[in-house]
Amino acid sequence: MSDPAPVQHFIRTIIEADLTSGKHAAIATRFPPEPNGYLHIGHAKSICLNFGLARDYQGTCNLRFDDTNPEKETEEYAGAIQEDVRWLGFEWNGEVRWASDYFPALYEYAQELIDKGLAYVDDLTPEEMREYRGTLTQPGRASPCRNRAPEENRDLFQRMKAGEFPDGSRTLRARIDMASPNINLRDPVIYRIKRAHHIRTGDQWCIYPMYDYTHCISDALENITHSLCTLEFEDHRPLYDWVLDQLSVPSHPRQIEFSRLELHYTVTSKRKLNQLVTQGHVAGWDDPRMPTIHGMRRRGYTPAGIREFTRRIGISKSENVVDMAVLEGAIREDLETKVPRVMAVLNPLKVVLTNYQEGVTTSRGAGFHPSHPEFGEREVPISREIWIEQDDFAENPPAGWQRLTPGGEARLRYSYVIQCEEVVKDAEGRVVELRCCIDHETLGKNPVGRKVKGVIHWVSAAHALPIEARLYDRLFLDPEPDGHKGRDFLEFINPGSLTVVSGWAEACVNAAAPETRYQFERLGYFCADRFDHKPGERLAFNRTVTLKDSWAKEQA
Numbered sequence: 234m235s236d237p238a239p240v241q242h243f244i245r246t247i248i249e250a251d252l253t254s255g256k257h258a259a260i261a262t263r264f265p266p267e268p269n270g271y272l273h274i275g276h277a278k279s280i281c282l283n284f285g286l287a288r289d290y291q292g293t294c295n296l297r298f299d300d301t302n303p304e305k306e307t308e309e310y311a312g313a314i315q316e317d318v319r320w321l322g323f324e325w326n327g328e329v330r331w332a333s334d335y336f337p338a339l340y341e342y343a344q345e346l347i348d349k350g351l352a353y354v355d356d357l358t359p360e361e362m363r364e365y366r367g368t369l370t371q372p373g374r375a376s377p378c379r380n381r382a383p384e385e386n387r388d389l390f391q392r393m394k395a396g397e398f399p400d401g402s403r404t405l406r407a408r409i410d411m412a413s414p415n416i417n418l419r420d421p422v423i424y425r426i427k428r429a430h431h432i433r434t435g436d437q438w439c440i441y442p443m444y445d446y447t448h449c450i451s452d453a454l455e456n457i458t459h460s461l462c463t464l465e466f467e468d469h470r471p472l473y474d475w476v477l478d479q480l481s482v483p484s485h486p487r488q489i490e491f492s493r494l495e496l497h498y499t500v501t502s503k504r505k506l507n508q509l510v511t512q513g514h515v516a517g518w519d520d521p522r523m524p525t526i527h528g529m530r531r532r533g534y535t536p537a538g539i540r541e542f543t544r545r546i547g548i549s550k551s552e553n554v555v556d557m558a559v560l561e562g563a564i565r566e567d568l569e570t571k572v573p574r575v576m577a578v579l580n581p582l583k584v585v586l587t588n589y590q591e592g593v594t595t596s597r598g599a600g601f602h603p604s605h606p607e608f609g610e611r612e613v614p615i616s617r618e619i620w621i622e623q624d625d626f627a628e629n630p631p632a633g634w635q636r637l638t639p640g641g642e643a644r645l646r647y648s649y650v651i652q653c654e655e656v657v658k659d660a661e662g663r664v665v666e667l668r669c670c671i672d673h674e675t676l677g678k679n680p681v682g683r684k685v686k687g688v689i690h691w692v693s694a695a696h697a698l699p700i701e702a703r704l705y706d707r708l709f710l711d712p713e714p715d716g717h718k719g720r721d722f723l724e725f726i727n728p729g730s731l732t733v734v735s736g737w738a739e740a741c742v743n744a745a746a747p748e749t750r751y752q753f754e755r756l757g758y759f760c761a762d763r764f765d766h767k768p769g770e771r772l773a774f775n776r777t778v779t780l781k782d783s784w785a786k787e788q789a
């Protein structure tokens with residue numbers, strides 16, 4: 234991977250200091266997703282950060298599934314996440330890790346806390362516990378179980394594990410400080426009883442450790458040096474440190490928080506994305522309108538473009554709501570120099586070339602990229618009937634119009650200058666065909682005695698390949714769909730976010746394998762769909778991004 238130089242940020246500064254001072258000989262980071270959904274663009278930021286740091290400082294980065302909520306987690310999600318990390322261009326250190334690999338160790342550590350008088354089994358119901366917890370302004374109250382003796386706690390905890398008590402009837406809580414101004418320290422629950430089938434451990438356990446307790450110990454067991462997470466965990470850091478300070482764990486990683494990425498006109502929450510999928514607002518997690526990595530991939534975004542986007546937005550602690558234009562800009566720039574350019578017509582208007590003459594009217598070759606001759610070239614054949622774009626013709630053109638008009642001239646890209654002689658309409662008065670003549674002296678030459686400025690794209694009807702093109706618009710009509718109190722984000726769904734059209738492309742795209750990308754000249758970048766790709770059927774192309782930014786001007 235030859236990405237541009239990384240941008241300096243406060244986490245790099247911390248790491249550099251730790252390496253210089255000898256606090257660490259090498260760094261170890263981790264990416265810890267919960268396999269309860271597909272990853273989104275926010276996760277891409279975290280992946281590029283964690284794996285990128287490991288790469289930049291010759292350290293390691295683990296992939297660890299935080300699988301402590303058995304009911305929501307699936308193998309499908311875990312598989313998709315691994316695929317996404319690799320697709321983005323990263324490889325984890327050694328085997329995939331699972332928090333569930335540490336269930337036995339976590340159980341032992343819980344017993345250690347119990348023995349030290351630092352954890353107790355509580356019989357409060359969830360409602361009672363909420364009531365005892367207090368509020369931001371009021372301290373919490375001690376549960377009647379708080380002073381249970383370690384032996385009794387040990388016995389009860391073992392019996393929790395053995396399945397003697399119903400779900401939710403008891404918990405194991407860390408014994409910290411019910412009066413702490415930080416509610417996370419008011420004796421947080423570290424184990425709960427839950428009879429749920431786990432994707433890895435099956436029915437082996439009926440008690441499951443909580444995230445905060447699991448995460449810090451997992452980090453410590455893997456000798457992570459810098460545990461990077463998003464800002465909402467800042468208030469959990471004292472708990473992270475408390476747990477590790479009490480226990481005889483092999484290391485004490487440093488938690489560092491950075492701000493979450495949010496993108497305008499979309500949502501970055503697995504729960505909300507799940508809702509879009511399960512309620513059928515999109516076709517699936519990999520719908521190209523989704524901000525998921527699977528969706529972006531299917532749409533045609535490139536790993537290098539996404540990495541470049543995360544490099545540009547940087548890492549900080551300040552709010553990070555980014556315009557879609559920044560993401561699309563990075564993708565567009567990556568595609569600009571990397572993909573071949575061909576012609577396609579998506580709103581076809583038939584043009585009959587009245588003086589087309591077999592053997593006289595010829596074609597020429599055209600390169601696939603103006604500045605990359607090594608991409609090769611293809612023949613651009615012409616025939617008596619061609620397709621042009623409907624909006625490249627105007628009966629009553631506005632001032633400055635350079636494309637076709639009745640009686641007007643335009644150049645067919647890589648071919649002749651044509652002149653419109655006749656406009657054919659249907660019974661409703663719609664233009665259905667143009668009849669044009671070719672200036673046979675203009676193949677690869679300027680016409681004599683006049684200037685023809687307009688150049689339009691086209692395809693030969695006899696040669697063109699039928700295609701389906703999916704044109705995407707923003708998924709939401711509001712820049713912050715989940716930012717309105719009392720209104721559901723689903724209210725802002727854009728009903729016109731997908732338009733499917735039938736068009737024609739140059740025959741050379743016929744060989745396009747799934748995920749082949751093209752620029753369709755003047756229209757945008759397109760990607761052959763990964764899945765809707767059956768031999769003999771018409772090819773489906775997803776519009777990855779338009780050629781020009783369509784976001785900035787609308788927001789201004």
Ligand code: ATP
Binds near residue numbers: 265
């Ligand atoms: P979501 O809110 O979408 O469910 P999550 O934080 O619950 O996200 P995890 O699977 O726990 O999802 O996330 C794995 C890692 O990705 C975490 O370290 C988390 O901090 C990071 N992450 C998640 N969302 C974002 C985001 N929007 N921006 C940056 N990092 C993120």
Ligand code: MG
Binds near residue numbers: 267
């Ligand atoms: Mg999470």
